[in-house]
Amino acid sequence: MGTGRVSQTSLRPVGGESSAATxxxxxxxxxxxxxIFLFGDMVVFGVFFATFxxxxxxxxxxxxxxxxxxxxxxxxxxxxxxxxxxxxVVTAVRAxxxxxxxxxxxxxxxxxxxxxxxxxxxxIEYTAKVxxxxxxxxxxxxxxxxxxxxxxxxxxxxxxxxxxxLLTQARRSHLSATRIALVEGxxxxxxxxxxxxxxxxxxxYLVS
Amino acid sequence: xxxxxxxxxxxxxVAMLGGFMVMFWFxxxxxxxxxxxxxxxxxxxxxxxxxxxxxxxxTLMILxxxxxxPFLALLxxxxxxxxxxxxxxxLTQVMLSVTFPFGFSLCALFGVAAAYRPERNxxxxxxxxxxxxxxxxxxxxxxxxxxxxxAFCVFIDRRQVPSFPRWFGYFNxxxxxxxxxxxxxxxxxxxxLAWNGVFAFWIPLTVFCIWMIVTAIMLTKAVDVEAAERxxxxxxxxxxxxx
Numbered sequence: 001m002g003t004g005r006v007s008q009t010s011l012r013p014v015g016g017e018s019s020a021a022t023x024x025x026x027x028x029x030x031x032x033x034x035x036i037f038l039f040g041d042m043v044v045f046g047v048f049f050a051t052f053x054x055x056x057x058x059x060x061x062x063x064x065x066x067x068x069x070x071x072x073x074x075x076x077x078x079x080x081x082x083x084x085x086x087x088x089v090v091t092a093v094r095a096x097x098x099x100x101x102x103x104x105x106x107x108x109x110x111x112x113x114x115x116x117x118x119x120x121x122x123x124i125e126y127t128a129k130v131x132x133x134x135x136x137x138x139x140x141x142x143x144x145x146x147x148x149x150x151x152x153x154x155x156x157x158x159x160x161x162x163x164x165x166l167l168t169q170a171r172r173s174h175l176s177a178t179r180i181a182l183v184e185g186x187x188x189x190x191x192x193x194x195x196x197x198x199x200x201x202x203x204x205y206l207v208s
Numbered sequence: 209x210x211x212x213x214x215x216x217x218x219x220x221x222v223a224m225l226g227g228f229m230v231m232f233w234f235x236x237x238x239x240x241x242x243x244x245x246x247x248x249x250x251x252x253x254x255x256x257x258x259x260x261x262x263x264x265x266x267t268l269m270i271l272x273x274x275x276x277x278p279f280l281a282l283l284x285x286x287x288x289x290x291x292x293x294x295x296x297x298x299l300t301q302v303m304l305s306v307t308f309p310f311g312f313s314l315c316a317l318f319g320v321a322a323a324y325r326p327e328r329n330x331x332x333x334x335x336x337x338x339x340x341x342x343x344x345x346x347x348x349x350x351x352x353x354x355x356x357x358x359a360f361c362v363f364i365d366r367r368q369v370p371s372f373p374r375w376f377g378y379f380n381x382x383x384x385x386x387x388x389x390x391x392x393x394x395x396x397x398x399x400x401l402a403w404n405g406v407f408a409f410w411i412p413l414t415v416f417c418i419w420m421i422v423t424a425i426m427l428t429k430a431v432d433v434e435a436a437e438r439x440x441x442x443x444x445x446x447x448x449x450x451x
Contacts, residue, residue, distance in 0.1 A: 033375025040382040044411055051406050136399075143399045147407065151389065158385065185378075 030185030031178075038192050041155075045196055048151065049203060052144050059140060064208055066141035069134060074125045075205040078118050079198060085114030086194045089163075093187045096170050097180065104170040108163060111190070115160050122153055145204055152193070152200055159193040162186045211435050214282055218427040221279030225420045227272060228312065236265025238319065239413075241341065241404035244397045248330040251337050256326035263323050266316035273313035279424070280305035283358070286371055286430045290361045297357050307350045315343035341393070341403040348390040348412070355384045355419070369437070371430040376422075383419045387412050 028035065056063045092107035129135075129142075136146045166186045169179055233239040237258055242251065255262060284305055288298035322336035362370075362377030390412045393403040400407040 031374060033373065033378045035378075036375050037378035037382040037385075040379075041385065044386055044415075047411065048400075048407065051400060136396075140399070147399065147401055151407070154388065155385070 030188050031181040034181075034185035034188060038188055041192065042196075045199075048148060049199065052148060052203060055140050055144060062139055063141045066134075066139060066145075067205065067208065069132075070145070070205050071125055071128065072205050074121050075201050078121050079201050081114045081117050081121070082194045082197050085111040085118075086191055088114065089166075089187050089190045092166065092170065093183060096166075096175065096183055099173075101170055101173070105167060108167045108170055112160065112163050112167070115156060115163065118156060119153070119160075122149070148200055148204065152196055155193050155196065159190050162189050210438075211431055214285075214431045215428045217278035217282045218424045218431070220275055221427075222421055222424045224272065224276050224279070225417060227275075228269065229417075231265045231268045231272075234265075235268065236262045236319070238262065238265070238340075241345070241409060242337075243404055244338075244341070244393075244402050248334040252326075252330035252333040255323045255333050255337065259323045259326050263320050266319045266323075269316040270313045270320070273309040273316070276309050276312070277305070279427075280308055282427050282431075283354075283423070286427060286434075287358060287361050289430075289434065290365045290367075290371060297361060301354060301357055304350045304354045308354075311343065311347055311350070315340050315347075318343065345390050345403045345409055345412075346393045348387050351416075352384050352387050355380045355387070359384065369433055371433050372426055376426050379422060380419075383415050386415045 088107045088111035092104045092111065095101075095104035095107060126146075129145075134142050136143045163186075166183055169175060169183050172179070175183065229239075242254055246254075284298060284301040287301045288294060291298050318336050318339040322333050322340060325333075359377045359380035362372045362374060362380065365371060389401060389407045390409070392401040393405075393408050396402040396405070396408075399405055403409060
């Protein structure tokens with residue numbers, strides 16, 4: 001998770017605590033509460049992945065044969081697109097912290113463009129698969145392919161809303177500690193979307 | 209007295225959660241769910257073989273589902289306190305709270321209807337059974353909306369002593385995100401998004417149970433916050449606005 005390292009350098013004023021205490025406390029990116037959501041979501045995606053692996057173990061040949069019919073080019077491009085978007089978000093958070101509003105907005109716009117490219121490529125991939133007769137009812141592999149990538153896409157759409165929220169925060173001249181935490185939490189969510197895709201890409205497209 | 213009544217309302221929610229589990233799982237035996245891929249005859253067989261169990265379990269739910277209401281009234285009141293007046297958020301919360309007991313009792317009505325006449329055409333039983341699952345598992349919109357409003361309220365609470373901690377807001381978003389896949393059951397007859405699937409049934413059911421318990425605990429704490437506020441007001445001889 002990219003922000004982990006970046007955030008440690010931030011100085012976030014914590015109300016009611018002495019500065020000595022703040023320095024010794026390890027900084028949690030965002031606010032502690034956001035990790036309830038992030039870890040909770042990761043646990044459930046862990047269950048999703050475990051379910052997939054279990055189903056895969058039931059019919060390894062079918063899953064492997066179906067895997068070869070996926071468009072690995074689109075999958076790989078989407079992975080790179082999301083990694084780039086995460087880089088944009090990391091840079092944007094740093095720019096917001098340094099009050100470089102213009103740069104932050106530009107970076108977040110870049111991340112949003114990446115998100116739109118991802119959605120566009122996903123739409124092309126889905127259409128191509130359905131046109132080739134690979135529908136969710138074809139076999140268990142395609143059932144899980146559409147459901148898992150669909151659930152990820154649902155997360156990505158929430159992520160787009162989060163990026164737009166970050167964009168509105170980047171326009172502000174001054175951000176309170178709470179708002180900085182909100183920005184960091186939002187960035188962490190975007191990295192989660194990225195992380196989940198990387199695992200999903202490996203599970204669906206690569207693992208044989 | 210206020211405090212006791214309101215905390216009782218919060219715990220009544222948890223008690224009803226337990227009651228729901230007993231009625232649907234242990235008495236009616238409808239959890240774990242039957243497969244949507246069963247034929248009409250197989251489905252009808254389940255309702256005739258376990259007819260009495262199903263009718264008793266669901267009858268209890270039709271009678272008791274309404275005891276969720278005090279829990280939801282307390283939830284709406286706390287949203288109203290954060291909002292400060294009867295605004296859009298608290299009124300939406302009240303309106304959706306009204307639908308909540310129907311989620312349990314309406315589905316149960318279709319379930320008892322399916323089990324009521326074992327001698328009838330299996331196709332009819334299957335249609336009624338489908339309606340049971342469609343309402344029970346698939347009707348997630350009202351609750352998700354309630355939970356999203358609650359999360360939003362937690363985040364915008366700017367008072368000195370907020371009613372809920374901020375992590376509770378994120379917790380609600382977590383529940384909202386995981387509750388959504390239930391809406392996909394109408395599109396599948398097998399797999400994880402069917403009404404007996406992991407993603408559409410088991411995970412939403414688990415997070416719903418966690419949500420009910422955590423929310424009940426948080427509501428009792430919010431009642432304490434409110435009581436403390438009232439005491440300070442009384443000590444300062446301030447006018448107490450009608451909450």
